[in-house]
Amino acid sequence: MNAVATTVAPIFGLIALGFLAARFQWLSASAGKGIAEFTFLVAMPALLFRTIVVSNMGDAQPGLLLGSYFASVSVIWIAATLATLLILRRPKAEGAVFAMTASYGNIVLLGIPIALGAYGERAAPTAAIVVSVHVAALWLAACIHLALAERARSGTPAEMAKGIAIEFGRNPIAVAIVVAALWRATGLGLHVTADRAMQMLTQASVPCALFAVGFTLAGFRIAGEARTLAVSCVLKNLALPALAWFFTFHVFGLPRLPASVITLFAAMPTGTATFLFASQNGIAMQTTSASVALSTAVSMVTLPILLILLGQP
Numbered sequence: 001m002n003a004v005a006t007t008v009a010p011i012f013g014l015i016a017l018g019f020l021a022a023r024f025q026w027l028s029a030s031a032g033k034g035i036a037e038f039t040f041l042v043a044m045p046a047l048l049f050r051t052i053v054v055s056n057m058g059d060a061q062p063g064l065l066l067g068s069y070f071a072s073v074s075v076i077w078i079a080a081t082l083a084t085l086l087i088l089r090r091p092k093a094e095g096a097v098f099a100m101t102a103s104y105g106n107i108v109l110l111g112i113p114i115a116l117g118a119y120g121e122r123a124a125p126t127a128a129i130v131v132s133v134h135v136a137a138l139w140l141a142a143c144i145h146l147a148l149a150e151r152a153r154s155g156t157p158a159e160m161a162k163g164i165a166i167e168f169g170r171n172p173i174a175v176a177i178v179v180a181a182l183w184r185a186t187g188l189g190l191h192v193t194a195d196r197a198m199q200m201l202t203q204a205s206v207p208c209a210l211f212a213v214g215f216t217l218a219g220f221r222i223a224g225e226a227r228t229l230a231v232s233c234v235l236k237n238l239a240l241p242a243l244a245w246f247f248t249f250h251v252f253g254l255p256r257l258p259a260s261v262i263t264l265f266a267a268m269p270t271g272t273a274t275f276l277f278a279s280q281n282g283i284a285m286q287t288t289s290a291s292v293a294l295s296t297a298v299s300m301v302t303l304p305i306l307l308i309l310l311g312q313p
Helices: 002-023 029-054 062-087 092-103 107-149 157-170 172-186 192-217 226-251 256-266 273-281 285-310
Strands: none
Touching (some): 002 029, 002 107, 002 192, 002 285, 029 107, 029 192, 062 092, 062 107, 062 226, 062 256, 092 285, 107 172, 107 273, 256 285
């Protein structure tokens, strides 16, 4: 219990600090945006690049890790789509946004710091493998889902594929992971100077990421259709980690450490990228914004409980 408190308290403390800095305007909006951009464009890519290049992956099995995580996500995606149509009675196009809201977790800016804080560097290989596919896979799924729901505005398959490729190429996290995988394959490693510079960036990445999460959350408001928010929160904060626990431990039979990391990642609150997707397509923006805020607030209770239940692998 004390170990969980000492892990979680500093993490949510930094998030709260970022939130208060934005709410009381201790920092300007441009300064907060700068911290977020530094984290997303520089610090986190450096962390993931170095992790992939120099980490000992041990007996990590990417197929099993990704299979267990995305099996859970797929079930939730289908459940959210059906809930949109049958329970919430919302348009088909909103199903793509709602499914992404219930499935897409904040595993880069929040999941990685919590996993590293709870399990140390041992969690890095599993985290890098999941993150390497998470963004591209779920963004692609949301684009295809929306295209099928609104075929008139989706364009040709070639145009859609081009758009997705452009979005992928603009994502520094995705680019860093691909470049790191290619560099690792060369076996050259990192020169001591480059490695030292990346270690310094890595040390900055976690606190900056947490502060940026809090600063960004100050711009979101919990307002919208209560039933929709409740369903989204239950699927993301409760059902997805429960499914991940079942698949990792009982279906795929993963070792305890990677199974715990994947379950923890599944429990992350809804990522802010879902609001970006909703904004780009002009669909359910207020509800998505509220889902991000509510899911993050609820995670302050659910994540410590989950860490206690998972224990120290």
